[in-house]
Amino acid sequence: MEKRELTCIGCPMGCQITVELNEGQVVSVTGNTCGIGDKYARNEVTHPERTVTSTAVILGGDKPRVSVKTASNIPKDKIDDVMKEIDAAVMKAPVHIGDVVVKNVCGTGVDVVATRNVEAV
Amino acid sequence: MLNYDIVIVGGGPAGLAAAVAARNAGVDKILILERDKELGGILNQCIHNGFGLHTFKEELTGPEYAYRFIEKVLDAKIEYKLNTMVMDISEDRVVTAMSREDGMYQIKAGAVILAMGCRERPRGALNIPGYRPAGIFSAGTAQRLVNIEGYMPGREVVILGSGDIGLIMARRMTLEGAKVKVVAELMPYSGGLKRNIVQCLDDFGIPLKLSHTVVDIEGKEHLEAVTIAQVDNHGKPIPGTEERYTCDTLLLSCGLIPENELSRNAGVEMSPITSGPIVNESLETNIPGVFACGNVLHVHDLVDYVSEEADRAGQNAAKFIKGELADNGGEEIEIVATEGARYTVPSTIDLGRMDDKLTVRFRVGAVYKDSYVSVYFDDERVMHNKKRIMAPGEMEQVILLKSKLEEKPGLKKITVKIEAE
């Protein structure tokens, strides 16, 4: 049996939730005060995911950096690796919202895309 | 002198949404004046996601959210001027502006919408003792340096204040390779969203110390260390609880202040609680034809509410210039915030000008669990809604129906308060 303590992010209550796991399977969720907490806790202990937002280097633009994000969530334990690929990326202006900056980042099947326009100068 | 129907001061989320709403209401000559080199305001440096869930039913980053509205402004061919500082607004709505290209010039505005946003409370206002070296930034200044200019202020970071900007910057600095050692918060609770505490601090093992503040800053030329200590119920540091952190960067995220220098000079009446203008149901200030919306009016928690409020300001400004917002001579009903509710926006209602529904926004002064938001019409309680939790970091709202107000002829005062039962 494994026990995991979580803070629910559903609302400002921030319920302290305890999840009991057995070989990766959720056995019980306690401490939550509504259904949002239950759902959040089950997801968070089995396959936690995050959207990563950052900036990437851009050359020849009216700004030195372009803001980027993973187009959808990626596994939480890949954040560091995803950041490494974003940091290594070098874009050329112009870039527009939605343009792919890193294709299939870290093999997650998710692209890193630009979140703003940077025009060429 | 130039002539415009509506001049909007500020091209951030509030100004953009107000412009679009005014255009949709049929106003032709609209001008947005923006001091920065692009539209979008502070959203351009808020590159994290989480914006727009209410407005667009999806999670956008700040620049993406801004661009949704910028596109609408461009599509509607609304005029705007960048790199333009508004120097003065007069009581009779003459706006003085200045830029490199256009010099200093005046515009006669049919209506003015104040949408200048807010700024951060600086270190000086916090009276933090110690030296005054390089390496101390308000979180927003650091956010601009990192996200827009692409420079890091340092490598080892302490953050004072756990508002959302502080939390977001903790993650941002970490992702860029800095070591964020601690986030200290003066209050016994964080003003930030739970989601940000979990995803910006817990995810990276950054400790959050509630009821703590910075009591010393070391380093004559550059920041070398800060000392934080626990505070008592009055916010006074408790001797013996000091902990010293070596660091080269201190970020301050200690509150936002609406930026109302122009409003004050114009003679706009201010609320000492919000530091924003006092407005009526139409989001109009004491100066007829001068409206306010967004963070210049009161600091918002979500940009979605800024857009919504600005939309109303834009519509009302449109009504004003068409002469549809006339004073009907009706009595003004006062809205009073008390017992836990710190303020309300708006502060008064003219029943004759009220829409069928009016959203009254307010904030609470402390954390309330299982309490009630109550609304009184004079002495009669007409609303009593239980909330599981209310916190100072989040805006609350009640919706008033015109039909209900009309049922109470002679109504003088509406009171919003928090009740335990």
Add this chain to the structure above:
Amino acid sequence: MYDVVIIGAGVSGSSIARELSRYNANVCVLDKCSDVCEGTTKANSAIVHAGFDAAEGSLMAKLNVRGNEMMDEICKDLDVPFKRNGSMVVCIHKEALPGLQDLYDRGVKNGVKGLRILSREEALEMEPNLSDNVEGALYAPTGGIVCPFKLNIAMAENANVNGVEFRFNTEVEDIKKGEDGMWHLRTNNGEYIAKYVVNAAGVYADKFHNMVSANKIHITPRRGDYCLLDKEAGTHVTHTIFPQPTALGKGVLVTPTVHGNLLVGPTAIDIENKEGVNTTGEGIGDLIAKANDHVKNLPMRKVITSFAGLRAHEDGHEFIIGEVEDAKGFVDCAGIESPGLSASPAIGEMVANLLKEAMNLTEKENWIGTRKDILNPENLSLEERNELIKKNPAYGNIICRCESISEGEILDAIHRPLGARTLDGVKRRTRAGMGRCQAGFCSPKVMEIIHRELGLPYEEITKSGGQSKIVTHRTKNQKGGNQ
């Protein structure tokens, strides 16, 4: 080799330099900091004392009154903001009323003009926000307020235009009389040789004095904490309000500044560390408690910054100015604590006269006695401002929105003689970053201008020289982008 080397580019050293620049002499000013005005001159009460405090017959009294008299002309010549707002010493205890009379008598003996003792009613009429406990006040119409930064900078600039060299980031490590009869100053930037040395080193003046003289002096850094309030509070009082003086000094004053803010301070805390300009919680707390004794309803919520400065308090509490007895050619200008700023024009005059006579200096024919400050477009009409922007569009680009400072003013600050090289340098010359947001908004923009105009990489731009760098490295740890 120089005729004179002056150690210290504060207001004393710069005033001496300017006065010396009237004469045919090679003069060089050394300062360990990156700019003028980095020591005691940058953090004080910014007032011009009338001169009733200092002991009768003292050099302090003489130079204070003389400096006060000279202030109108020098501020006019050098285009420095100065205003005779008048000062009041407020008595809040009936039994202390005779003390006001003593101050009055001393002031008259010191040569202070226009002094008057005010009744409670007269005082309250002039200053409605005085404490309800006010019993009377000494009014000095010659008291004034000045911008210490601008006075210091203007004196230095004017000296520089007239040929005085300034060497910054240059710290004197040792001073010896050579076999050649000259003074040899060893610094981190090589050796400087001079016939005369002027020691205007503020809190460090004892260190240099004691290098050359057997008669040791001792200077205690006496720290003063201050709070600066928003311009919204700038008219809370219009005169400079002092409590009655004590042994530790003139006490906590409340004064408008010449730029329209309200200044409250200083404390008086004797410390050992000559770099100890840190404020403390106790100091600021003490300040707030004391300030409220004499002025009521002080809006302390409107504090925009707090800071501390060090007064160079010599044990004898007297200015030490003159050639050191056992070190010929070494001229002290030591123990310059309050009223040093007020006395600075007279200090410059006195030391320059001394050196002129010692070296038989002759006057320059082409000495330039005036200097224009950075243009303040706020004083222009809309039409004039438009003309200005047409000629130079940079004046149309506002960089500091709190103080309404344009790019044109910042460019002027950077490119004029002894121009700004740091954020603080820009700030003290133009006021960009001195407003209520305390540079939160404009510092990235000022950095961009410094980077562009001086070719300094971002990573080399400092707040105030030395290690005070603003940013450490680029994100992504890589170059790139449009920088």
